[in-house]
Amino acid sequence: MKNIFIQGPVQSGFIADSIQKHSAKKDIGAHSIFLGQVRADVIGDKTVAAIDYTTYTEMALEKMHEIREDIFSRYSLNCMHVYHSLGEVKAGEICLFVFTSSKHRKIAIEACEELVERVKAELPVWGKEIFEDASHTWKVNG
Structure with a gap:
């Protein structure tokens, strides 16, 4: 099973390198x-400064394998990649990178959309919102 978790934010260089590696694949x-991206939501009178992500890795990787x-x-994909942050990710930084590739755009788009929805709904990943005043609360996905 491939480990989808990255410590800290997903860096732009990692994203660019992942995309560039696919240029050699001529059937895509x-x-x-x-x-x-982590938002600086205002909850009550407090602003989110970061989210601290945690998971039960073994369970999450098993579920990701099923997904x-x-x-x-169900989709004719050439490639599928998912990377999710663990640990602290500051507002404005990337916490989830999902990348699908296929021969045709509609398939890639539909698969990516479903994949994102399922990752958000099914993976046992939890986020603790850390406010600018260092207080915190568990994030509720909407």
Whole structure:
């Protein structure tokens, strides 16, 4: 099972390198990319400065493997990549990188969209919102 977790934010150089590596694959006609970024939400009278992500790794990787197999069985994809941050990610930084590739754009886009929704809904990853005053609360996905 591939480890999808990265400590800290997903760096722009990592994203660019991942995309560049696919230029040698001549049977790909489309990529769809989703980048999840930590927002500086205002909750009550406090502003989110960062999110501290945690997971139960073994369970999360097993679930990701199930999701991956299901997506590959239903979409004609050449490649699928998911990277999720663990640890602290500051507002404005990337915490989720999802990348699908196929011969045709519609397939890549639809697979990427479903993959993002399933990662958000099914992976046991939790985020603790850290406010500018250092207080915190557990994030509730909407």
